[in-house]
Amino acid sequence: MLKYSILFFLIMFMIGTDTFLVSPLLPTLQAEYGVSTGIAGWMIGAYTLGSAMFALISGPLSDGWNRRTVMICGLTAFSLSTALCGFAGSYWTMLLFRFVAGASAAFTAPQVWASIPAVMPPQRIAKTMGIAFGGLAAAQAFGVPIGSWLAAADWPVPFWCIGALSLCLAAAAFLMLPAMKPSGQARTSILSRYIPLIKNGVARGGFLAYLLLHLGSGTAMAFMGKWMADHFELSIGSIGNFMMGLGFGTLLGSIISSAVIRRLGSTWTVTAGMLLLAVLYVSGPHTGLHAAAVLYFVVFTVLGVIFPLVMGLLTGLDASIRGTIASLANSTMNGANTLGAWLAGLLYVHFAGYASIGMFSAACIILSLAAFRFGGLLPGKSTAAKRQSKPA
Structure with a gap:
């Protein structure tokens, strides 16, 4: 079973690295293509x-296909x-x-989350989920800086390395993973798989909160490399160290x-964490380099x-459509990051400049917290929500 944990970790590591790679490379790519700052963010978006x-279609479709394929x-x-x-x-x-x-990533990442319960024994599922999420975290800790260092030689190098x-x-997955075909249930339309979530008010509130959370954090992340280069005159390598x-x-x-x-x-973790995030997003752009390093380290620790707490609450809404929920969460996250960029x-x-980004991010976080607290996803109201979301 260790081989599956390693495979899922590495897949999420590659996807995570590719997701955030352009942010520290943005000043270089902007100069390479001669585009304005206003549209450069679309290379992330x-x-x-x-x-x-x-992601909106990959999850429902894959629920009726062989996940391995x-x-x-x-x-x-x-x-x-x-x-x-x-x-x-x-x-x-x-x-x-x-x-x-x-x-392509939208057809890959949700299969990791949906495949873990299929190939792992029940007592190892939670741990393997944590390992897979650790791949995303490790991507930012190691993958993005390594990509920045490789780009110091020539900017295309990290893209070629990630691709290879x-x-x-993909070859390892072909050799290692078993077939994971649907268990004989009748195929349903894409929309019908979303109906339990559409009808559930708690699910709607939870995804709105999730959207706002990623909109705030994604907007702050998108131009952080640009701010580092402009405000502190850091090189690509130094930005990589910061990241x-x-x-x-x-x-x-x-x-x-x-x-x-x-x-x-859960309730106080989300509440205290998001209030702290709002304060730090407003304060960060007004600090010096060393203070900013400490402050944003705390920001990313809180995130x-x-x-993972919020993702667990969302996927717990309805176990029968976990793949669809994971895909919708992925779509929500990336939609927020697109708009944020x-x-x-x-x-x-x-x-x-970056100060306005900090204020916008803080406002999104406060609205997200309100949606979490009053929408019913946090413990206290979520139990009833789970019962309501079960399909008849």
């Missing part, structure tokens, strides 16, 4: 837009499209390849998440605690 759009095909397409980004000769070509890479390694993982520190914060948060939740409870460019250029 194209990936997340592709992922958000196709879907994962291998998605991972192969992901590896090829990411490698092609390194050959992009124009801004528009880069947007196209990033869009396809995001769409992802293709190797590594933030990634360690996410990794630390994911490690201590369960202990924090046991001590504070590392909150994200676009808004970040507008705020950075037309308003008070």
Whole structure:
């Protein structure tokens, strides 16, 4: 069973690395293609837009297909499209390849979450879920900085490396994973799989809160590399070091998440964490380099605690459509990051630079907290919600 844990960790590590790779490379790519700051953020947004759009159909479709086949095909397409980004000769070509890479990731990542209960014994499911999430956290701690260092030699190199390694993982999945075909249930339409969530008010409130949470954090993340370069005059390598520190914060948060939740409870973990995030997002742009490093380390540690908690609450709404819920959560996250990348460019250029981004992120976090507290997803009301979301 260890081989499955390692495989799922590495798949999520590659997807996570590719997701955040462009952020520290943004100043270099902007100069390479000669585009304005206002539209440069779409090199991040194209990936997340592709992922958000196709995640809406990948989960429901895969619930009726062989998950092994879907994962291998998605991972192969992901590896090829990411490698092609390194050959992009124009801004528009880069947007196209990033869009396809995001769409391919939408068919891959949800299969990881949905496959774990199928191949792991019940007593290992929770631990393996944590290991897979650790792959995303480790991507920010190690993958993104390594990509920045590789880009110091030439910017296409990290895209080629991710593409090659992802293709190797597709081959490993082909050799290691068993067939995971649907268990004989009748196939249903894509929309019908969403109906239990559409009808459930708690689910609607929970996904709204999840959208706002990622909109706030994604907007702050999108132009962080640009802010580092402009405000502190850091090189790509130095930005990579900064991002590594933030990634360690996410990794630390994911490690201590369960202990924090046991001590504070889910409701107070979310409440205290998000109030702290709002304060730090407003304060961060006004600090010096060393203070900013500490402050944003805390930000990403708190996010590392909150994200797996919220994902667990969402996927617990209805176990019978867990794949659909995971895909919808992925679509929500990437849709928020797409919108955040676009808004970040507008705020950075037309308003008070990164300070306006910080204020916008704080406002999103406060609205997200309100949706969590009053929407019923947090413990206290969620039990009834789970019963209501069960299909008849």
